[in-house]
Amino acid sequence: xxxxxxxxxxxxxxxxxxxxxxxxxxxxxxxxxxxxxxxxxxxxxxxxxxxxxxxxxxxxxxxxxxxxxxxxxxxxxxxxxxxxxxxxxxxxxxxxxxxxxxxxxxxxxxxxxxxxxxxxxxxxxxxxxxxxxxxxxxxxxxxxxxxxxxxxxxxxxxxxxxxxxxxxxxxxxxxxxxxxxxxxxxxxxxxxxxxxxxxxxxxx
Numbered sequence: 001x002x003x004x005x006x007x008x009x010x011x012x013x014x015x016x017x018x019x020x021x022x023x024x025x026x027x028x029x030x031x032x033x034x035x036x037x038x039x040x041x042x043x044x045x046x047x048x049x050x051x052x053x054x055x056x057x058x059x060x061x062x063x064x065x066x067x068x069x070x071x072x073x074x075x076x077x078x079x080x081x082x083x084x085x086x087x088x089x090x091x092x093x094x095x096x097x098x099x100x101x102x103x104x105x106x107x108x109x110x111x112x113x114x115x116x117x118x119x120x121x122x123x124x125x126x127x128x129x130x131x132x133x134x135x136x137x138x139x140x141x142x143x144x145x146x147x148x149x150x151x152x153x154x155x156x157x158x159x160x161x162x163x164x165x166x167x168x169x170x171x172x173x174x175x176x177x178x179x180x181x182x183x184x185x186x187x188x189x190x191x192x193x194x195x196x197x198x199x200x201x202x203x204x
Contacts, residue, residue: 003046004121007077010039011117011184014081015110017088022102026092033089040082047075066197070124073191077117080183087177097170100163104155109178112148116185119144123195131199141192148185152178 017032054067123137155178162171 001074001121001124003043003050003071004074004077004117004124006039006043006046007074007081008114008117008121010036010043010078010081011110011114013039014085014181014184015107015114017085018106018110021088021098022106024095024098029088029092033085036082036085040078043075043078047071063198063201063203066194066201066203070191070194070198073187073194074120076187077184077191080180080187084177084181084184087173087180091169091173093170093173094166096164097166097174100166101155101159101174104158105151106155109148109151109155110181112144112151113181113184113188116141116144116148116188120188120191120195123192127195127198127203134195134199138192138196141189145185145189148182152182 013032013036017029017036020028020032050071051068054064054071057064119137119141123134123141126133126137156175159171159174159178162168
């Protein structure tokens with residue numbers, strides 16, 4: 001699905017943005033945000049076209065809503081990537097606060113969010129091939145989302161201690177970034193749940 005490819009590309013650029021932030025490349029951070037925002041806009045256009053196609057198309061009873069739910073979750077992946085990246089674009093936090101956040105493995109957190117979205121893509125590809133494989137992949141999506149949550153909790157635990165007495169606004173912004181980025185994995189998991197329902201309804 002082209003719209004999911006675009007959403008995953010947005011997450012890849014968020015991953016690059018985080019790496020640039022780690023190296024205090026604030027210009028690069030802003031440039032990556034511009035790319036994320038452009039991809040999110042592309043995704044919106046694809047989303048609208050697919051929704052029109054499904055609404056006006058012929059589907060067996062009950063599955064139209066499941067496809068629309070899946071499309072919404074895919075679109076939300078790009079939305080969350082944009083909203084997370086926008087935080088670093090709007091406020092350039094000082095190097096000391098950046099270093100403090102990166103005491104924990106932020107890169108692994110973003111990588112887990114990305115992996116969850118990529119597993120959703122594999123699951124969708126399997127939908128028209130092997131229903132049992134879809135169910136197995138849905139379980140992998142769920143485990144990947146749980147992994148992202150565990151890493152996020154660890155980062156948040158350290159961050160909220162604020163051992164460096166950073167500006168409270170910086171700590172709040174970093175917390176919001178982690179919670180917003182976590183929406184990438186959450187929406188991928190919710191998308192996999194929609195796939196599970198489609199399988200249960202006999203779609204293949």
